[in-house]
Amino acid sequence: MIELVSDYTMVTYDGLASVCDIIRYVEENAIEGCFVELGTWKGGTLALMGLATLKYGKGDRALWGFDSFKGLPSPNVIFDRTKFLDSEFRLDNDDYDQGLMPIDALIADVENIRRIIKKIGYPQGQVHLIEGWFQETIPQQKADLGKIAILRLDGDLYDSYKMPLTALYDQVVDGGFIIFDDWMLKGCRKAVLEFFDTLPIRPFIHKADYSVRYIRK
Numbered sequence: 337m338i339e340l341v342s343d344y345t346m347v348t349y350d351g352l353a354s355v356c357d358i359i360r361y362v363e364e365n366a367i368e369g370c371f372v373e374l375g376t377w378k379g380g381t382l383a384l385m386g387l388a389t390l391k392y393g394k395g396d397r398a399l400w401g402f403d404s405f406k407g408l409p410s411p412n413v414i415f416d417r418t419k420f421l422d423s424e425f426r427l428d429n430d431d432y433d434q435g436l437m438p439i440d441a442l443i444a445d446v447e448n449i450r451r452i453i454k455k456i457g458y459p460q461g462q463v464h465l466i467e468g469w470f471q472e473t474i475p476q477q478k479a480d481l482g483k484i485a486i487l488r489l490d491g492d493l494y495d496s497y498k499m500p501l502t503a504l505y506d507q508v509v510d511g512g513f514i515i516f517d518d519w520m521l522k523g524c525r526k527a528v529l530e531f532f533d534t535l536p537i538r539p540f541i542h543k544a545d546y547s548v549r550y551i552r553k
Contacts, residue, residue: 337387344452345380347517347548354544355381355488356388358513362485363393367511369485374470374500375517376401377442379449381488386458395459400481402466402473407443408492409469410434415494416523436469442492470496474503484508488515494523501531508553520547 338352345352359371371385382401389397408425411417413432421427425441446465453463464480466473470491484507491497497516508514518524532538539551 337384337391340387340456341380341383341452343380344378344383344448346377347381348545350545351517351548352381352384354548354550355384355515358486358515358550359385359388360392362513363389365511367485367509369483369509369512370398370400370481371486371488372400372402372481372484372504373488373490374402374474375490375492375496376403376449376465377444377490379444379452381490382449382463383452383456383458385486385488386453386463387456390456390458396462397485398462398464399458400464400466400477401449402468402470402477403444403446404438404469405444405446405467407438408441409496410437410439411493412495412523415526416521418522421521436471470500474500478503478507481507485512486515487512488517489524490517492518492521492524494527497524497527498531501528505531510553512553513550514553515544515548515550517548519549 373382376382382399386399389395411432431439449465466477487504487508489497516524516528541549541551543549
């Protein structure tokens, strides 16, 4: 399964294998809900979700993929900026604190996702690709998502984690999973830990690889 999607993702083998493990658990224990990915890029991980539910379940889960398809939004200079981020995305001072202004990083075409979804044979009617900034699309689609079994967050930046996590946490069912792809990035860690501080008990954070973390709700 991982070989089929490897050209469409930057997630490591261990990170992808953990997705398969989680989906197998969800299917074997009949945990209800859809699979949601925020930050699809070329669609490799979303397609892997489809492959895994075809293998371990009935292949009838709704898959939701959200992405701007025009790159990352401008980062927050206080919450996101590190030497690594500047180097990785070739950022300078003018790239920060510009709101929902795209920077030239991680731009992907939605057609990449349609191709890989077709390649794996997942039912087209069960795949929903939502184009736009999370801050605009999630409020519009929140009710349509319904119950969520797996919420995978891959937005890189503080605001791209904090807003979706706050908006969708309550829709993740008991026993469901939330996956955080960018733990190596300052903004991701800060947003997630700030949100966890609002909960009665901070969830235990499981490690999949150097950057992927996940929790079971």
